[in-house]
Amino acid sequence: MDNERDILHKILDDDAGEDEKKIITRRIETDPGLRQEFTGLLHAVQMLEESEQREAPAFFTAEVMKKLPKRSPSVLARLREFLFNSRVLRWNMASAMATAVILVAVIVSFSRPHDGPDLTTAAATGEAATVRLTFYSPQAQRVAVAGDFNKWKTDAHEMKGTDGMWSIDLKLKPGVYTYSFVVDGKTWVPDPGAESYVDDGLGSRNAVLRVNI
Template sequence: MTDELPPNDPLLGVVGALREGTAPRHGLVDRTRRRARRARLRARLSTAAGTLAIALVAVVLLRPREAAAGQITFALNAPASSGVSLVGDFTEWETDRVRLTPAGGDRWEVTLQLPPGRYRFAYVTDGGEWLPDPDAAPVPDDFGRPTSVLTVPTP
């Protein structure tokens, strides 16, 4: 259409001005798009940061539980016992190294931190009676006394 106008036609100035005017409008769209892209990027970054923060919080919260993975509570009901000892691979089979404490009623218990591994153990009452752990798997014993076994997994 402008090709049909004489070169000095004032309308060309208007068209030129309109073209110039449209250029910033295209720029505005671009800027808007860029802003939208930036906003999306910011949203993604903040989502990623949020996820990372949640993951870090989870790691921090879970760490003590992992650290306590080898923490084992040994418990036994031993009515009429004046005292109970825990003996096993982790006590070098010494009968007076780990004592259970009264936990109410006939219950006795003690909590130990053990490294990963598989341990043979038993309880010995102050009366000299050897008792297996009621919750642990029984184990064949070369020596004819009740023995239990416990596996502590790798954390």
């Protein structure tokens, strides 16, 4: 009986062979029950074929899923789902424009040139080099070096003195710097050992220090 039903379904699906069709035709003639079942199935198939084909709404799955009772998955599962589940993003003009504004703002904020003291603009990116400055001044009690690398602070870089020879090691990035020695906190002396000097725009001169690596 089950075998006959299988053949019936094959016939309806148009998959049955000629022999199977002959067998079933004979059985339908002799078995009213089977004939009734076959007629019923045939009507059902015809109804389905004649009925209008309708497309599912665009967000049918999402809407159905939304109506399903909610479970509360673990945080990890939710994170995994958030990160790895494929999804369809629905956009509108407001979202697109807002995102564009964000991107432009981020790019502008990152590309905005940095303004600050001359040190940052003079010094290119690169590793700092150690530069030794020396100055002979036997009368001096205290000597410091002040320049554009320390905002001209007279107490930020004190030099060490031995027998009138003062020295200091400075760590500076590659670039061009201007500086002077400050003797006893009041007398400004451009480094006599410097190879070049530059006008400070205030009626005096500074030594120039070029740091190359």
